[in-house]
Amino acid sequence: MFDAHIAALVLHQRSAPIDARERLLEIVTPWSVIPDRAVLATCHRVEVYLAGAAAEGAGDLASDLGRQGFGDPLMRFHGREAVTHVFEVTSGLDSAVQGESQIRGQVRAMLAGAPRSLDPLLRRLLERALGLGRSLRGASALASVTRSVGSLAVEEVARLLSEPERAAVLVVGAGETGALAVRALSRRVKTVVVANRDRGRADALARSVGAETIGLADIETSLTRIDAIISAADTRGTLLTDSLLAPRLARGPLALVDVAVPRSVNSAARELPGLIYRSVDDLQGACALSAGEIERIRAACAHEADRFMREASERGAARTIKDVRMHADGLRLRQLDRALRRLGHLSPRDRRVVETLSARVMNSLLHEPTVMLKKQPERGEHARALFGMGREQS
Structure with missing residues (x-):
């Protein structure tokens, strides 16, 4: 099989805690501007x-x-295996909610932001x-998958609240x-x-679901009436600090589900008494597809990787x-130029004959290698x- 000179380095929740993923993200983020690298962080x-190269x-x-400490958890794929992995990731098979569509938006954003x-x-x-x-989403059970990391966060908040139907929940971040x-919460809390x-x-x-809005500067004063928080904003610990939450x-316990990576709650705040803190790693994933459907999608990814x-x-x-x-x-x-300089006595017609002969000899010599390369393109480097x-060069 031809080596497409593609590789993938992967650090996943299954093998590495959020601390390690945050640390790796800090290292590789600058790589996203390098032409032969692309960085996907979810x-x-x-x-x-x-x-x-x-x-x-x-x-x-x-x-x-x-x-630097990432040895065992870091997975490496190469060639066809790497291509298949990228296809499975983008189809949602490798997500916490198998088949979710949010990952395609994240891959699209990565590509749009590439140099x-x-x-x-x-x-x-x-x-x-x-x-x-x-195409898979339009022609398989993927179209029926509506759950996401956001809905997992809502389920965790509802589980932590004694009376969700009477609760007020703050969502920090209005991205995807x-x-x-927000949409899932509007059906679960007051x-x-x-x-x-x-x-x-x-x-x-907020208008689309009948929610309220506040500015980031108003969070501190608004917390008095908040029972739980879902943070989905890339604030890297600068907003939900210990001084803001204390x-x-x-006044009493507060549930906080932080689905941002890097985490949006700083380490000091995470240790505050009374804070019921959950990171994305604490959320239970979900399989929204049957085993047979998963295998069909994997087969489609493998087939497309071969293609x-x-x-x-x-x-x-x-x-x-x-x-x-x-x-x-x-x-x-x-070589023709050298030869014709020595054959200055030749007429223009004879010179053209020599030129044509040289081209025909070259074409004859290259014919078999050309045919072989078309049949066995993997021998190009040879x-x-x-x-x-x-x-x-790619």
Whole structure:
């Protein structure tokens, strides 16, 4: 099988706690501007997708991260296995709620925020993953999956509250996860309050479900009437601090479900007496698909991965054939020029005969290698080595 020079480094909730994922995210976030790397960070995972030379060096990169404490939990995929993994992630099979659609929006946002110089192979991979996720959702049981991390957070809040139907819940963040939580809460609790950096976005969301809105600066004074909080905002501990929460906790317990990664509640606040704190790792995942449907979707991802690898192989073969011909023609022209300088007595007609002969000899010599490369494109690197050429760039 042709090696598409794609690799993935994965740190998932299943193998690494949230502390480790936060630490890795801090390390790899600057990599998102490097053309041969793409960084996907969600509630449950931090993943780095690599192409070209970076993919070939994935082992060294993993070893380096291993020396920083990520060795055992860090998973590494290469070639077809990496492509299949990206397709399964984007389809939602690897999510806490299997089949949820929010992951496609996160992959789409990652691709939209990538540099224009993003490696073409990596861009094609992500575009293909999004297209596959869209088609699977329209042609399988994925369309029936409506649960999300936001709904898991709402279920946890409802479980922690003694009387959810009489409770007031604050949702910090009106992005996709926060919006899903607000909509689910509106059917479970008495009052939903939305706080968001963009007040207009919060107002629009609140109007759609009959919720209230406040500014971030008003959270402290509003906490007196709040029974629980769901935080889905990337505030990295700067908003829900111990000094903000302590006065409210002096009045009684407070449930706080923090689905942000990095966490939006700082370490000092998480230890406050009376705070019932849950991170995304404390939420119980859900399987919304049957075993048979999961296997069908996995098979579709594997089939599409084979197709992607085959197309990458053919594309690589076409580039190799073109490069070999250009290399050979350059050699032909240099040797032809040397020969014609020694054959200055030839007439223009005879010179054209020699030129035509040189081109026909080159074409004859390249015919069999060209046919073989079309049949076995995975031998492209061998052809380059045989002709003394450098490695192909993706």
